Each structure stands twice: as structure tokens, then as C-alpha cells.
Amino acid sequence: MKRKTIVMTLEWALAVLLVFLFFSDGPFTIGSGSAAEAHERSERSYHYGPSQTIKEIQYRNDIVIFLSTYKNWFSADTSVKKGWRWFPGGGVGGVEIDKSKAVSYSWEISRYKKERWIAKFYGYVSDPRITSVVLNMDVINEGKQTDSKDDTQKMTVLKQSITEDRMFLFLWNEAEIRYTWKSLQGLDSEGNVLYEQTLN
Secondary structure (H helix, E strand, O other): OOHHHHHHHHHHHHHHHHHHHHHOOOOOOOOEOOHHHHHHHHHHHOOOOOOEEEEEEEEOOOEEEEEEEEOOEEEEEEEEEEOOEEEEEEOOOOEEOOOOOOEEEEEEEEEEEOOEEEEEEEEEEOOOOOOEEEEEEEEEEEOOOOOOOOOOOEEEEEEEEOOOOOEEEEEEEOOOEEEEEEEEEEEOOOOOEEEEEEOO
């Protein structure tokens, strides 16, 4: 058999193997068959968990965020779809719940595509009197790429009710709208401010 034939045969065999690995669910699979599987693999590779998934938040059709708890930690791990498979997207590391504080929180901004900068502001509410959380922000611009220091800013409020799982997530695309965070508040059922943390 000629050397050129041998090389071509090996190249085809490697191509078939890569296609098989891409579409299979074996231990050497490239990517995962579902967002949940990618999330579980991400935790295992980080030697964290397994966590208990509290909520799954779908963003469009190619991003899923898993709000989860593990022992005294909380996290907002992200799975991203690329092609037909799902891959880890960041946020797997847990944040410790500080029981001495009414609210424990964290944030992350990650780029997934040129037009996709996903911002996550998430947390865990320890004070049982708090029934909703509010993120007060200034809008810097809405989908406008500008370096002007004279951009008109307007106040906006993101609000979320707190249920039995005690977790919250504020989610937006920084490429479409940019914010300056002002403060995080925890309100009771009558709208009284029980907690407030200045952010900027």
C-alpha cells in the first residue's frame, strides 16, 4: 500500500472518529447533549457539587442559567449551545451564603457572541421578612455604541419577587442596554426597605 493511501485512510478514520464523538454521549464526547448535562459536567470538572438546581432560566434558545445551591453556597452556572451541542459558559463556582447579612449576592458579565454580553446579577435572601428585591440602576445607553460623556442617563428599576427558594436573578444583554448599578434593596410585603446596599 502506498504511503499516500495510508495517510488518506488514517485521515478518513480520524474524521469518522471525530464525527462519532461529536454526536455520541460517551466519556470523550465533545460537548453535551443537553444544557443540564453540560451544567453537571461543569460542576464535576470544577470539583464542586453536585448542587441542587432551584431554577432553570432560558435566555433565547442557546443559553440556560442554573440557579443552584450546594451546602452553604449558591451559584448561577451557565450552559451555552454551540451548533448541536451544549458547553459550559461560566459561573460554576459557588458564592458563600452569609447568614449574618440579609442578602448575599454576586455578578458576572460574559461575552458569548459579538453582539451578546450577558450580565448576571444574582443572589440569595436570608432575611425571611424580605419578599422582593430591587436593583436600582441608571441606563447609560440603549443599544448605542458611544464614548460620549454627555449621554443622557435615566433611572430604571428591576424588581423580582422572592419565593420559597430565596434566590433571585437579574439578567440582561450589555450589548443592547448598559446600566450603572446604584443600589440593591430588599423590601417587605408592604414595600418597606429592610435592606439596602450601595453599589456605585
